[in-house]
Structures are given as C-alpha cells and as structure tokens.
Amino acid sequence: MFINVIVNGEKINIDINPTKRLVDFLRDDLNLTGVKEGCSEGECGACTVILDRKAVASCSVLVGQVNGKEIITIEGLEKDGELDALQRAFIEIGAIQCGFCTPGMILSCKALLMNNPFPTEDEIKRAIEGNLCRCTGYTKIVEAVQSAIEWGHGNDE
Amino acid sequence: MKELRYVGQRIIREDSYDKARGKTIYVGDMKRANMLYAKLVLGQKAHAEIEIDKTEAMLVDGIEAIFTHEDVPKVQYNAFEWHSSIKAPRDEYLLNNKARYVGDRIALVVGKSKKAVEEAIAKLSIAYKEEKPVIGLDEATSLAFSKEISTGDYEKAFENADYIIKDIGTTPKIHHAAIEPHACLAEFDDRGNLLIWAPCQVASQIQIHVSNILNIPLNRVRVVKTVMGGSFGGKSIPILEPIAAFATYRLNRPVLLYMNRTDTILGTVTRNATKITVETAVNKEGKILGRKIEAHVDGGAYNTNAAAVTMALGKKLFRLYDIKDQCYIGKAYYTNTIPGGACRGYGSPQAHAITEVNIDNVAKTLNMDPCEFRLKNLIEDGAKDPTGSTDIGNAKIKECIIKGMEAFNWKEKRKNIRNKNTNRYSYGIGMACGTHGNGYTGAYPDYTSVDLRLFSDGSVLVNMSIHDLGCGTLTIMQQIAAEALDIEIEKVKVTEADTLNTPADSAGTQASRVTYVCGAAVKEAGEKLRQKLIDTFCKLKGINQDDVITSQGYIFNKQSNQKYSYSEIVVEAEKTFQEDMSVFIKYKSPANPASFAACFAEVKVDKYTGLVEVIDFLAVHDIGKSINPMLVEGQIQGGVQFSIGMALTEDIDIDSKGNVKSTNFSKYHILNSTSMPKVRTMTIEANEPYGPYGAKSVGEMATVAPAPAIINAINFALDTNITTYPATPELIINELNKKS
Ligand code: FES
Numbered sequence: 001m002f003i004n005v006i007v008n009g010e011k012i013n014i015d016i017n018p019t020k021r022l023v024d025f026l027r028d029d030l031n032l033t034g035v036k037e038g039c040s041e042g043e044c045g046a047c048t049v050i051l052d053r054k055a056v057a058s059c060s061v062l063v064g065q066v067n068g069k070e071i072i073t074i075e076g077l078e079k080d081g082e083l084d085a086l087q088r089a090f091i092e093i094g095a096i097q098c099g100f101c102t103p104g105m106i107l108s109c110k111a112l113l114m115n116n117p118f119p120t121e122d123e124i125k126r127a128i129e130g131n132l133c134r135c136t137g138y139t140k141i142v143e144a145v146q147s148a149i150e151w152g153h154g155n156d157e
Numbered sequence: 158m159k160e161l162r163y164v165g166q167r168i169i170r171e172d173s174y175d176k177a178r179g180k181t182i183y184v185g186d187m188k189r190a191n192m193l194y195a196k197l198v199l200g201q202k203a204h205a206e207i208e209i210d211k212t213e214a215m216l217v218d219g220i221e222a223i224f225t226h227e228d229v230p231k232v233q234y235n236a237f238e239w240h241s242s243i244k245a246p247r248d249e250y251l252l253n254n255k256a257r258y259v260g261d262r263i264a265l266v267v268g269k270s271k272k273a274v275e276e277a278i279a280k281l282s283i284a285y286k287e288e289k290p291v292i293g294l295d296e297a298t299s300l301a302f303s304k305e306i307s308t309g310d311y312e313k314a315f316e317n318a319d320y321i322i323k324d325i326g327t328t329p330k331i332h333h334a335a336i337e338p339h340a341c342l343a344e345f346d347d348r349g350n351l352l353i354w355a356p357c358q359v360a361s362q363i364q365i366h367v368s369n370i371l372n373i374p375l376n377r378v379r380v381v382k383t384v385m386g387g388s389f390g391g392k393s394i395p396i397l398e399p400i401a402a403f404a405t406y407r408l409n410r411p412v413l414l415y416m417n418r419t420d421t422i423l424g425t426v427t428r429n430a431t432k433i434t435v436e437t438a439v440n441k442e443g444k445i446l447g448r449k450i451e452a453h454v455d456g457g458a459y460n461t462n463a464a465a466v467t468m469a470l471g472k473k474l475f476r477l478y479d480i481k482d483q484c485y486i487g488k489a490y491y492t493n494t495i496p497g498g499a500c501r502g503y504g505s506p507q508a509h510a511i512t513e514v515n516i517d518n519v520a521k522t523l524n525m526d527p528c529e530f531r532l533k534n535l536i537e538d539g540a541k542d543p544t545g546s547t548d549i550g551n552a553k554i555k556e557c558i559i560k561g562m563e564a565f566n567w568k569e570k571r572k573n574i575r576n577k578n579t580n581r582y583s584y585g586i587g588m589a590c591g592t593h594g595n596g597y598t599g600a601y602p603d604y605t606s607v608d609l610r611l612f613s614d615g616s617v618l619v620n621m622s623i624h625d626l627g628c629g630t631l632t633i634m635q636q637i638a639a640e641a642l643d644i645e646i647e648k649v650k651v652t653e654a655d656t657l658n659t660p661a662d663s664a665g666t667q668a669s670r671v672t673y674v675c676g677a678a679v680k681e682a683g684e685k686l687r688q689k690l691i692d693t694f695c696k697l698k699g700i701n702q703d704d705v706i707t708s709q710g711y712i713f714n715k716q717s718n719q720k721y722s723y724s725e726i727v728v729e730a731e732k733t734f735q736e737d738m739s740v741f742i743k744y745k746s747p748a749n750p751a752s753f754a755a756c757f758a759e760v761k762v763d764k765y766t767g768l769v770e771v772i773d774f775l776a777v778h779d780i781g782k783s784i785n786p787m788l789v790e791g792q793i794q795g796g797v798q799f800s801i802g803m804a805l806t807e808d809i810d811i812d813s814k815g816n817v818k819s820t821n822f823s824k825y826h827i828l829n830s831t832s833m834p835k836v837r838t839m840t841i842e843a844n845e846p847y848g849p850y851g852a853k854s855v856g857e858m859a860t861v862a863p864a865p866a867i868i869n870a871i872n873f874a875l876d877t878n879i880t881t882y883p884a885t886p887e888l889i890i891n892e893l894n895k896k897s
C-alpha cells in the first residue's frame with residue numbers, strides 16, 4: 001500500500017506493508033531511533049510521537065493508520081539548529097537521567113503545550129501519566145515543563 | 158582552602174543535550190552489516206524436564222540457528238561472580254537443561270530479522286514434563302545460604318527487658334523496570350577480539366564470564382559499556398552478554414540479542430523477596446536493649462546472589478541503632494521462581510521495610526513519639542560497627558531527623574492530622590530511617606585506577622572504567638577532575654569502561670561506590686597532575702613553587718606577572734623533558750562509612766477503596782557533600798518513586814504453580830506522574846573523611862527509608878499494624894475489616 005505521510009516536515013511517499021507498526025517504520029525504515037520502545041504494549045510511553053497534534057504511542061499505531069497525516073518525532077523538534085524550549089528546560093532543570101523516557105516525555109509535553117499553552121500542574125501531570133520514568137520521580141520533569149512555559153515556548157502554532 | 162568552583166554546583170549534564178534531541182545511541186539502536194538478531198526462548202513451566210523440537214522453526218525464512226542446552230559449552234557458572242577472587246556456587250548454563258522457573262532460558266533463536274526470530278519462536282515446539290515446583294518462602298526448604306551474625310548476648314538482653322515487641326513482615330519480588338529493556342550486541346572487532354557492547358554495571362564481570370565460558374583469554378574479550386537506559390541493579394549481572402558472545406563466536410556474525418518487556422520481567426532477575434521476623438527488647442525508659450532478627454530470603458531458581466544479599470541485608474542492621482546485643486540469622490532458599498539479583502539498595506530496603514515498622518511499634522508500646530524514640534537509640538558520629546566491620550564514619554542521622562521534624566512540622570502534624578479525617582478518608586504521617594554503604598571495603602576488593610592526561614591543546618582525558626547507569630556519574634567525575642586540576646570543566650572528558658582500553662576497576666557501578674571511591678581516585682589524580690604541572694613549570698622557568706598559582710587552565714608567574722596556559726606548558730615540557738603530562742593513579746578505598754536518611758510521609762487513605770495517596774514527602778539525606786545538588790535531588794526523587802512502589806503497588810505476582818501474572822506494565826504497577834507526590838529533599842553536608850570533597854553515597858540510600866515511612870504513616874492513619882509489602886488496596890481493606 002502507498003502511504004503519504006509528513007514526518008518532521010518532510011513529505012514521504014512509500015510503498016509499505018500497512019500492518020507494520022509505526023514504531024518500526026520510524027526506527028527501521030526512517031532511522032529515527034530517538035523513538036524508543038520500552039514495553040511494546042502502549043503502557044510506557046517511550047515510543048510516543050506527535051500525530052496530528054496529538055501524542056500517541058507509536059507501538060500501538062499501524063502505518064496504515066497514518067496515511068495523509070503529519071508526524072513529529074523528537075528529531076523534528078529542533079528548528080534551524082535551535083532547541084525547543086522544552087528540550088532546553090529538560091536539560092537545564094535536570095529532568096533527564098538515563099534519557100530513555102525523555103523523547104516520549106518531551107513529545108507528550110509538546111503536544112500538551114500545542115493545545116494548551118498554559119497548563120496547570122495537574123494538567124501537566126495528566127499529560128504525562130502514560131509516560132513512565134523510572135529515574136526522576138517526575139518532580140523535575142514537571143518543573144521543566146513549568147520552566148519552559150515561563151520562558152515562553154515560542155508561540156507554537 | 159580555595160573556594161570550590163565546580164563541586165557543589167548544579168552543573169548541567171553534557172549527555173543530556175543528545176538525550177533531549179533523540180541523538181543518543183543505545184545498544185538497541187546499533188546496527189552492523191550482516192548483523193543477526195537473537196532472542197531467548199523462556200521456559201513456560203516452573204519446574205519441568207524439557208524437550209525441544211526445532212524442526213519447524215528452523216524452516217522459517219531467515220533463521221540462522223537455534224541453540225539449546227545441547228549446543229552450548231558445558232561450563233557451569235554463577236553470573237553473580239563479579240571479580241576474579243569471588244567464588245559462588247555455579248549452577249547455571251548459557252542455556253539451561255531444564256526449566257527451573259517460568260522465565261528460565263532454554264533456547265536461543267538467531268535470524269536475519271526480528272520478524273523471522275519471532276516467527277520461529279512461535280513455531281518452536283517444546284514439550285514439558287512437569288514436576289512439582291516450590292513457590293514462595295513458605296514452601297521453600299532447600300537452603301542456598303545461611304549465616305548468623307551476632308554481637309553481645311541478645312538472650313540476656315531479652316531477660317532484662319520490660320517489653321519485647323515482635324513483628325513478622327514480608328517484602329515482594331520487585332522488577333527493576335528500567336525503561337530500556339535488556340539488550341546487548343556482540344561482534345568481532347577489527348583486531349579479532351570478541352567485542353561486546355553492553356549497557357552494564359561491571360564490564361570486567363562480563364569479560365570474566367565470557368572468557369571462562371568460551372575459553373578465550375581475557376585479553377581477547379573486549380566489553381564496552383554503552384549508554385544505559387536505566388539499570389537499578391537489573392543489568393548488573395551478565396545475563397544476555399555471555400549468550401550473545403557465544404552466538405557471535407559460533408556464527409562469526411554480529412548478533413544483537415534483545416528482550417521485550419515481558420522477557421525482561423521474567424527472564425532476568427528481581428529484588429529478592431523476604432520474610433523477616435524482628436523482636437526488639439526495650440526498657441521502660443525507651444532504650445533498646447537487644448534485638449533478634451531472622452530473615453528468609455527467596456533466592457529463586459539459581460544461586461546467583463543468595464549469599465551476598467543475605468549478608469548485605471544483615472550487616473546494615475548493626476549500623477543504624479546503638480544495639481550492643483543483637484543477633485541476625487539470615488537464610489536464603491531456592492524456589493522455582495525468578496532468581497534474585499542486585500536491586501537498588503541491595504538488601505537494605507528489605508531490612509528496613511520490616512525493622513523500621515517494628516521500631517514504630519516499639520515506640521507505640523512505650524507511648525513515645527517515634528522520632529523521639531529513634532533519637533534516643535540511633536548511633537552517634539564516629540560510631541564503630543559492633544561486628545567489627547568498617548567504621549561508620551561521620552554519622553549525621555540524628556541531625557537528619559531533627560532537621561526533618563522541623564521542616565515537616567512533625568510534632569504539630571502528628572498531633573492534629575487526624576482532625577482532617579472524614580468518614581471516608583483517614584490521614585496519617587509517618588517516618589523512617591535507613592542506612593547504606595559506600596563501597597566494598599571490608600568485604601570485597603575495592604580498587605580503581607585512573608589514567609589522567611592533559612593533551613597539548615589543553616584538553617583533559619580522565620581515562621577510567623566508569624559505568625554511568627543514567628545517574629550522571631560522568632558529570633560527577635568531570636566536576637571532581639575539573640576542580641582538582643583547576644581547569645574549565647568543558648575541557649574535561651571522562652571515559653566509560655572498555656575492558657581492553659580503560660584501566661582496571663574492581664567492581665564497576667555497584668555498592669554505592671562510585672562517587673565515594675572512584676571520585677576520590679579522580680580527585681587524587683587531579684591534584685597530582687596539577688602538582689606535576691606546577692613542578693614542571695617551575696623547572697622550565699627556574700622559579701619557586703611559591704611564585705606560582707593556577708587558575709582555570711592557566712599558571713601565573715607571580716614574579717614576572719606572566720600567565721601561561723596549561724597547553725603551552727604541556728607543549729614545552731614534552732619537548733624539553735620528553736615526557737607526557739599525565740599521571741596514573743592506583744587507588745584502594747581505605748574506608749566504607751555509612752550514608753543515612755530520614756524520610757517523612759503524609760498519606761491519605763481511602764477507606765472505601767483502600768487506595769493510598771502520598772500527599773507530602775520529605776527526604777533528608779546525610780551525604781557528606783553534594784557534588785552536584787541537581788543530580789542529588791534527582792537521585793533522591795527517583796529513589797522515592799522506586800520505594801513508594803515497593804510500599805504500595807509493586808509485586809511480581811506469582812501463583813502457586815509458578816506462573817507469573819504481572820508480565821507487563823498494566824499488571825506490574827510502577828508509579829506514574831499522577832500518583833507521585835512532589836518530593837522535597839534536604840541534605841546534611843558535614844564532610845565524610847576520604848570522600849572526594851567530603852562526599853558519600855546517595856543513589857541506593859534513596860530507596861531505603863521511603864517505603865517504611867509510608868507504611869508507618871498508613872498504620873498511624875488507620876491504627877493498623879501492616880507489615881506486608883506492598884500495602885495494596887485489597888490488603889488495606891482486609892486490615893480494616895479485621896479491625897471492625
Ligand atoms: S513502547 Fe509503546 S508505549 Fe511502551
């Protein structure tokens with residue numbers, strides 16, 4: 001099946017098995033290894049990508065479902081070599097330890113901010129409730145999102 | 158003393174830039190030309206003879222090999238052995254000849270793609286001839302290890318006691334739940350060495366086992382530590398690496414051995430489950446006279462760490478309270494369940510889980526405040542270990558409690574918190590203390606080497622065998638090196654373990670030794686190299702030591718008022734004296750003091766559903782000196798998440814037949830963002846002798862005291878005596894029903 005999809009701003013038209021998991025397509029076919037796999041069952045959030053402004057677990061989406069849609073992975077967050085405010089905040093606040101949850105975590109937060117630029121602490125926590133982190137206890141992750149909001153996250157769309 | 162420029166600062170981790178951009182390469186992201194994928198086949202029965210028919214599976218397109226017990230070297234080993242001098246009962250093979258637990262590795266499927274591998278595994282036909290399994294400590298009879306540690310005469314103390322308070326409690330098997338599942342990559346390097354890329358805690362431990370099992374000299378086995386998506390002890394003993402190495406050795410192709418989450422839960426190791434009985438004897442005045450503790454440890458189906466963890470658990474019990482007459486009996490048993498392995502805290506969380514609840518019960522019997530009671534009985538600064546083990550050091554546990562009581566508003570809350578109660582909700586606060594070590598000195602070899610080199614451009618390489626598990630260890634070493642050498646931190650790079658290229662290190666990242674031991678080695682190296690620079694400079698210029706000062710990569714000649722960069726001096730010295738600017742340090746850790754923490758928790762218990770919410774949490778840590786407060790807070794906050802899980806939700810659920818029910822994150826619950834409180838942290842920084850800039854451990858310590866603090870808070874809220882972990886909603890409802 002031919003699939004049209006925009007990944008990190010780039011138009012892709014590819015003949016591909018539509019039952020392939022999105023995570024495999026991104027990692028294996030596009031070499032976007034920032035997409036991580038921690039559970040394969042939609043429970044850890046490590047594989048999160050943004051699909052049409054919504055955070056989704058790419059291990060639980062099939063390529064056939066993304067036809068005509070737009071995907072952002074962690075690799076697509078930088079604009080002209082400039083880090084997104086969330087990326088900067090995660091780095092500077094110390095919200096990154098082993099880093100395995102980080103891409104998914106940042107993208108869940110990004111999707112939140114795209115749709116709700118000034119979330120409350122509870123809304124932040126809820127936006128990442130599907131992203132498990134075993135290192136940080138989430139405290140600094142929530143603080144990082146709050147800092148990014150404070151610094152101004154570039155009036156996304 | 159010079160003011161510290163890097164130590165004590167919130168230095169940002171260099172590796173976080175790539176991690177935030179998705180650029181970091183973990184082992185599962187690596188690809189090689191001609192690479193094969195491999196996956197273990199895990200036994201489905203807890204105790205059974207097995208017969209494997211590979212015929213059909215071998216027909217799957219792309220399958221290169223299927224190995225079973227018949228194919229592997231008949232070398233028994235114990236993956237726990239982490240140093241050439243450590244010997245433990247050897248009872249495992251690369252692939253085992255029998256299924257001894259659900260998850261036992263019985264075959265390896267190797268193919269050109271993951272798809273082929275998965276397909277072949279589905280086609281593998283395995284016949285099980287079942288035998289009766291032994292599940293859980295209540296059924297266990299086969300001893301894996303047993304030992305008594307005693308000081309004084311506890312029986313006499315019991316005779317003189319006004320009260321003897323007894324508690325029996327249990328702690329569960331816990332999955333480490335590093336978000337990166339286990340994986341490793343083996344290949345031959347361009348010089349014909351067997352090269353293994355592994356997210357590991359002790360690269361040299363893998364080297365030892367691969368060398369032994371495959372009969373290859375150590376100097377041909379190269380293990381490189383990769384970036385690690387968390388470990389917490391789970392990736393400590395080599396499980397996958399020797400098997401991947403074997404497959405590469407046999408097939409002469411790169412092999413990526415991977416696991417999914419279910420395999421990672423079933424097919425690796427767990428925190429050892431325990432059943433612990435504590436009897437504490439006190440007098441009316443509130444002094445502990447003696448204590449007897451018996452711990453039964455579920456060692457699982459193979460010996461692994463049965464002895465080490467049982468000993469580690471017991472030893473901590475002599476290093477927190479001032480108890481002269483105490484007896485510890487530790488027994489580890491074989492069961493047909495997942496083997497035990499290192500897990501953050503290594504016995505300390507289990508020991509404190511029950512003893513700290515018992516301490517609260519003693520205080521309750523005496524009608525004393527639990528903090529006050531502890532303050533009367535905790536050890537003092539400079540205390541000696543009554544068992545004769547290493548000195549406890551600069552112990553500031555009392556200060557942790559005093560500062561914590563104030564910050565938590567303990568007295569007032571303890572008095573009034575129940576006023577918040579409603580029909581449905583009960584509130585409570587509780588606290589607990591804990592202790593953990595700083596390395597292996599006193600028990601096992603604890604040494605490391607550092608090759609510190611200043612290049613001609615002024616950049617610095619700290620060549621050593623570090624294993625950063627994700628905690629930021631590399632940054633800590635970088636800070637220490639920059640401080641000691643007096644150079645800009647951006648100039649300093651620190652290596653991770655590469656067994657054929659980095660200097661020896663006895664024990665890797667284990668036993669809370671890295672900051673305290675490896676950090677001290679780096680400090681010594683940095684100071685020596687700085688001195689060498691000064692000496693060289695004085696020799697070159699014919700001036701006196703008193704005439705020079707260093708600052709941030711420069712040496713100033715006070716006489717001439719001229720400044721020279723380190724780089725200029727290196728170039729000149731190399732030319733003039735024909736010697737590079739480096740030092741090589743061999744460091745043996747002279748001590749192994751204790752770290753401490755006191756934790757305070759407030760909980761809200763829903764008496765209708767049994768759900769517990771932790772609404773406030775404060776952790777106060779005695780850490781000597783915080784090298785990087787941002788990382789220290791991160792360690793504590795993450796440790797609290799780990800420990801709240803043990804208190805409330807985490808348990809590898811195994812039924813009476815040995816089947817594991819919690820095989821994924823929907824059935825094995827680690828705390829997510831909405832169930833975690835904001836964790837407040839405080840540190841007591843009173844300088845630990847021998848620690849670099851006075852620092853001691855924190856990462857493992859952080860998982861010890863939170864769980865009993867929460868259980869104590871629940872018991873205070875409900876007036877129960879829960880001693881079973883985790884305190885799930887069902888358990889709480891049961892306890893409430895028992896009361897009414
Ligand atoms: S890998 Fe997709 S949610 Fe865990």
Ligand code: FES
Nearest residue numbers: 098101133134135
């Ligand atoms: S930083 Fe390690 S899992 Fe989140």
